[in-house]
Amino acid sequence: DTEVTQTPKHLVMGMTNKKSLKCEQHMGHRAMYWYKQKAKKPPELMFVYSYEKLSINESVPSRFSPECPNSSLLNLHLHALQPEDSALYLCASSQEMGTSRPRDTQYFGPGTRLTVL
């Protein structure tokens, strides 16, 4: 089973709202990732968690706040977003962090399509 699930599938929020995106995997993977993808662009890495600790933060604005409550779950808390934050937010996981071995292959969830009004 190589399934990563994400909820919600779609989210529309105002600039003053607080919402959260959720990601879950039950593959025993110890690395989890958040990516942002704008239309017709490749995914851009936002955060990496390895063994439930934040190991990479790609200078993402503080209005995005990641959280890894346990090894299966990854959340992205959203607050005071801007319309330009509208995008597809993808979660991925891999057995370990790093990309040198087959078990480091990242598997993606279906994404949350976020619209900020």
Place this chain on the structure above:
Amino acid sequence: EDKVVQSPLSLVVHEGDTVTLNCSYEVTNFRSLLWYKQEKKAPTFLFMLTSSGIEKKSGRLSSILDKKELSSILNITATQTGDSAIYLCAVGTDKLIFGTGTRLQVFP
């Protein structure tokens, strides 16, 4: 700055044609090169390549890495309409660096 470039940006073919997609890279600390297929939503994993010259094959898809030329190709033979998608190349360093993708459209 690490860079991954894919070509062509867009490709339109008829069913049954064979296509070759290209990926070239300039990165420090290369570890692997991955190919993904992205249809409407999430990228789905196709191949991971770490060794030069060894072809990986899955059905009508195959891929090979050339570390000397810093490049990889993805071949799709006997294309079908279901192959229509964006094909993403990503190079692994301490993270994945994605290329801009090649949009493939296969018409009946």
